[in-house]
Amino acid sequence: MLNVRAAFGRAYPRAIGAIREPSWTFFDVLLPLLGIAAYIYYYRALGADPAFEGFVVLGGAMTAFWLNVLWGMAAQLYWEKETGNLQLFLVTPMSRMALLAGMALGGMFAAGIRALSTLLLGILLFNVNMVVVDPLLLVAVFMVTLIAIYGMGMMFASLFMLYGRDAWNISNLLQEPIYLVSGFYFPVKALGPWVSLIAAVIPITLGLDAMRQELFGPVANGLMPVVWELTILVVLAVAFLVMARWSLEYMEGLGRKEGRLTLRWQ
Amino acid sequence: MAVTSHLRTLRQAAWLGWQMESNWTRPWLFIIYSIVRPIAATLILVVMFLVVKQGVANDPLMFTYTYLGAVFFMFVAQVLLGATYVIMEDREHYQTLRQIYIAPISLHVYIIGRSLSKVLLTSLSAIISMAFGLLVLRLPIDLLRVDWPLFALSMLIGLGCILSIGIALAGITFLTAKHSTGINEGIGGVFYLFCGTLFPLTVLPPWGQSIGMAIPITYWLELMRRSLYPAGGIETISGLGEFSNPAILLLLAASALVFLGLSLLIFWFADRMARKAGKVDMTTTY
Amino acid sequence: MPPAVEVTALSRVFVGKSPVVALDNVDLDVEEGELFGLLGPNGAGKTTLIKILSTLLLPSKGSAKVLGYDVAKETSKIRPLINMVSGGEISGYGLLTVRENLWMFSQFYGIPGKVANERIDALLHAFGLEDKADVKVRTISTGQRQRMNIIRGFVTDPRLIFLDEPTLGLDVQTSRAIRDYIRTWVRSQEGRTLLLTTHYMREAEELCDRVAIIDRGTILACDSPEGLKRRMNRASTFVLDTTHFDSSVISNIAGVKGVSAEAMKEGLRIKLVVEDESAISDIISSVGASGGKVLGLNKSEPTLEDVFIKLVGRGLE
Numbered sequence: 001m002l003n004v005r006a007a008f009g010r011a012y013p014r015a016i017g018a019i020r021e022p023s024w025t026f027f028d029v030l031l032p033l034l035g036i037a038a039y040i041y042y043y044r045a046l047g048a049d050p051a052f053e054g055f056v057v058l059g060g061a062m063t064a065f066w067l068n069v070l071w072g073m074a075a076q077l078y079w080e081k082e083t084g085n086l087q088l089f090l091v092t093p094m095s096r097m098a099l100l101a102g103m104a105l106g107g108m109f110a111a112g113i114r115a116l117s118t119l120l121l122g123i124l125l126f127n128v129n130m131v132v133v134d135p136l137l138l139v140a141v142f143m144v145t146l147i148a149i150y151g152m153g154m155m156f157a158s159l160f161m162l163y164g165r166d167a168w169n170i171s172n173l174l175q176e177p178i179y180l181v182s183g184f185y186f187p188v189k190a191l192g193p194w195v196s197l198i199a200a201v202i203p204i205t206l207g208l209d210a211m212r213q214e215l216f217g218p219v220a221n222g223l224m225p226v227v228w229e230l231t232i233l234v235v236l237a238v239a240f241l242v243m244a245r246w247s248l249e250y251m252e253g254l255g256r257k258e259g260r261l262t263l264r265w266q
Numbered sequence: 267m268a269v270t271s272h273l274r275t276l277r278q279a280a281w282l283g284w285q286m287e288s289n290w291t292r293p294w295l296f297i298i299y300s301i302v303r304p305i306a307a308t309l310i311l312v313v314m315f316l317v318v319k320q321g322v323a324n325d326p327l328m329f330t331y332t333y334l335g336a337v338f339f340m341f342v343a344q345v346l347l348g349a350t351y352v353i354m355e356d357r358e359h360y361q362t363l364r365q366i367y368i369a370p371i372s373l374h375v376y377i378i379g380r381s382l383s384k385v386l387l388t389s390l391s392a393i394i395s396m397a398f399g400l401l402v403l404r405l406p407i408d409l410l411r412v413d414w415p416l417f418a419l420s421m422l423i424g425l426g427c428i429l430s431i432g433i434a435l436a437g438i439t440f441l442t443a444k445h446s447t448g449i450n451e452g453i454g455g456v457f458y459l460f461c462g463t464l465f466p467l468t469v470l471p472p473w474g475q476s477i478g479m480a481i482p483i484t485y486w487l488e489l490m491r492r493s494l495y496p497a498g499g500i501e502t503i504s505g506l507g508e509f510s511n512p513a514i515l516l517l518l519a520a521s522a523l524v525f526l527g528l529s530l531l532i533f534w535f536a537d538r539m540a541r542k543a544g545k546v547d548m549t550t551t552y
Numbered sequence: 553m554p555p556a557v558e559v560t561a562l563s564r565v566f567v568g569k570s571p572v573v574a575l576d577n578v579d580l581d582v583e584e585g586e587l588f589g590l591l592g593p594n595g596a597g598k599t600t601l602i603k604i605l606s607t608l609l610l611p612s613k614g615s616a617k618v619l620g621y622d623v624a625k626e627t628s629k630i631r632p633l634i635n636m637v638s639g640g641e642i643s644g645y646g647l648l649t650v651r652e653n654l655w656m657f658s659q660f661y662g663i664p665g666k667v668a669n670e671r672i673d674a675l676l677h678a679f680g681l682e683d684k685a686d687v688k689v690r691t692i693s694t695g696q697r698q699r700m701n702i703i704r705g706f707v708t709d710p711r712l713i714f715l716d717e718p719t720l721g722l723d724v725q726t727s728r729a730i731r732d733y734i735r736t737w738v739r740s741q742e743g744r745t746l747l748l749t750t751h752y753m754r755e756a757e758e759l760c761d762r763v764a765i766i767d768r769g770t771i772l773a774c775d776s777p778e779g780l781k782r783r784m785n786r787a788s789t790f791v792l793d794t795t796h797f798d799s800s801v802i803s804n805i806a807g808v809k810g811v812s813a814e815a816m817k818e819g820l821r822i823k824l825v826v827e828d829e830s831a832i833s834d835i836i837s838s839v840g841a842s843g844g845k846v847l848g849l850n851k852s853e854p855t856l857e858d859v860f861i862k863l864v865g866r867g868l869e
Contacts, residue, residue: 180306
């Protein structure tokens with residue numbers, strides 16, 4: 001019960017904080033639409049199949065989650081350390097996984113609203129057509145993808161906890177390069193079988209590929225059948241959660257040993 | 267006296283900016299880190315092109331148009347990021363903004379100085395991207411035929427203009443909380459969409475084209491393309507074919523001046539608002 | 553019943569280019585129900601000790617037990633029973649209200665919502681912060697923020713609370729309110745223990761049942777404030793007012809155990825601890841010889857500050 005309360009306690013500021021500062025709607029929903037629109041017009045200029053415009057909207061919506069994983073998860077414990085909160089969290093009896101789960105749940109909620117807004121506005125503004133073949137499979141892919149990418153974020157959070165600005169910088173580095181190799185705006189298969197298979201270690205790659213296949217059919221040029229992708233995603237989700245737990249324990253122990261849990265302004 | 271003081275501020279701020287950006291790791295790692303992101307952003311567009319057109323040779327003019335737009339847009343994205351992060355980092359992270367704010371220096375000069383490291387690093391990214399474009403992607407650009415004077419002059423005016431827009435955004439950042447997406451990306455998005463960065467202006471609806479024609483970045487990117495690829499026919503697809511090079515240069519200079527004035531006004535207003543609302547040294551993490 | 557804190561031969565070294573010995577072979581016991589003070593200058597090792605006891609840092613050598621549990625191995629048993637507040641800390645999130653921040657931290661201890669809210673209300677009232685309960689934390693003053701931090705520490709009703717410089721930089725009234733609450737809290741229920749670090753002599757003297765004087769990672773003495781003062785037995789304390797001069801010459805005079813000079817508007821106020829009162833005539837002569845002039849000399853009752861000067865050889869401030 002303690003850990004459920006703790007997770008909810010940590011999720012609260014995420015959920016309420018993101019809504020309370022109203023400027024987020026402008027910054028996090030309307031402004032990213034500009035980039036999405038640019039890519040859509042780019043595809044139009046190239047004479048691409050209209051489904052590609054749908055790829056962009058879907059990729060743009062999932063960007064909300066990916067950015068949240070990078071900035072709200074991976075770099076967060078580092079940020080908590082910098083602001084002095086980390087030591088207060090670590091003297092509490094809650095499980096560290098509950099802390100990360102709270103961050104993830106709150107983050108998913110906030111990013112979910114953003115993703116949904118982006119998706120709806122994108123569909124409305126650019127007349128994107130999506131046909132859901134198997135809604136249950138789509139929901140399963142989406143949920144497992146979320147668990148897997150947030151699991152990955154939890155693992156990064158623990159790994160980056162003790163490091164200085166490297167954490168921030170690695171998060172920074174995982175934006176455009178991941179949009180590229182994970183195929184946020186085009187079928188990932190276009191990168192060739194080897195690059196796309198290596199990129200599949202990042203769960204968002206297979207998640208996006210599967211969702212594209214579910215929503216746009218054969219034009220999505222999928223990397224492998226959706227059910228296979230779902231299975232791999234489940235394995236990745238479990239693996240990242242286990243690694244997150246392990247790395248968190250290890251890094252906290254290391255931090256206590258080296259006195260780096262409370263070191264600021266690195 | 268004032269000029270000396272501004273130069274000193276500029277030098278110190280540039281040094282500080284460089285230190286803050288680079289002191290976390292070894293220099294070579296820092297350089298790689300700094301150029302990977304913008305180059306990846308350019309490669310996304312390359313792959314999008316290839317997915318649809320199946321090869322550069324199938325539409326070399328359009329490819330050159332997009333590639334050059336993407337390469338020079340890095341300056342817009344990175345400088346705007348640098349300028350807004352001056353405020354965000356100094357205020358939220360290092361919490362030194364209040365000391366800088368009350369110091370007897372020009373905040374405009376400080377912001378420009380801090381952004382200069384971004385200009386330097388973006389130049390490196392742009393050079394590498396151009397080399398990649400020429401050698402690997404076979405961009406049809408002949409370096410001996412480049413109109414270098416036009417390129418240099420346009421680059422100078424363009425950079426000045428981008429820095430002045432950076433000042434305005436830094437001002438607005440005074441008033442906003444820390445979000446995952448910053449105003450820099452938002453305004454950058456406006457320029458990305460409306461300035462003919464990736465696709466000719468004519469693809470946009472008429473109202474969108476009008477917005478693009480009012481922004482200096484549109485003319486700057488056009489001049490970058492025309493100077494690097496003279497007589498290549500870029501102007502035939504850009505939607506600005508009716509304007510000669512001097513006319514576009516004039517349009518760039520005039521619109522850049524208007525933007526400079528606007529930026530100073532926005533900064534002044536935002537600064538006053540921030541002081542009024544007590545937001546100069548707020549922290550907004552959640 | 554085990555002591556609330558039991559520290560044996562504890563050392564902590566921060567390794568690096570130039571290793572820093574923050575704690576050096578420290579032995580210390582704090583009994584349950586005690587209001588215990590660690591008194592020492594900045595960098596003495598107080599915060600390092602608190603961090604070790606609150607499970608944030610591992611010892612390099614030696615052992616430390618909190619409420620009978622080993623800080624290195626039994627953290628999960630210690631954490632539900634303790635809490636920690638540091639002076640000047642910025643806890644929680646600026647976008648949340650005072651109440652929301654306190655509630656959030658209470659959840660990290662698994663306190664049921666109703667109980668948490670009742671405690672928060674009672675503590676906000678006790679610290680005069682009710683009117684700020686629903687105000688965003690980023691808009692409240694430093695003093696109000698520190699009162700919120702203190703409430704955060706007590707809202708979990710710990711058996712042992714660590715307060716690291718809790719009144720640092722606060723005004724007199726707020727500091728007094730905090731001290732009053734601390735005293736009441738420890739006495740109101742059996743088994744509550746408080747370990748306080750401070751470099752304010754008065755605070756330690758006024759609050760603590762026992763005080764340990766710590767400097768450069770070593771405990772120099774540990775006793776009740778009265779007990780510590782009694783250690784001054786043969787030593788005498790004087791306050792010497794002079795015009796400005798180089799007071800460092802005094803510490804070299806035979807019989808002088810400690811000197812602490814404070815610059816005043818019209819000259820220096822020098823606190824002296826001497827083993828032999830006959831040293832006073834030498835001191836007065838040295839003032840004249842160094843270009844100073846004696847403005848006044850008074851014998852004083854020993855304070856904790858005098859004990860500190862005697863033990864450390866210099867003043868605290």
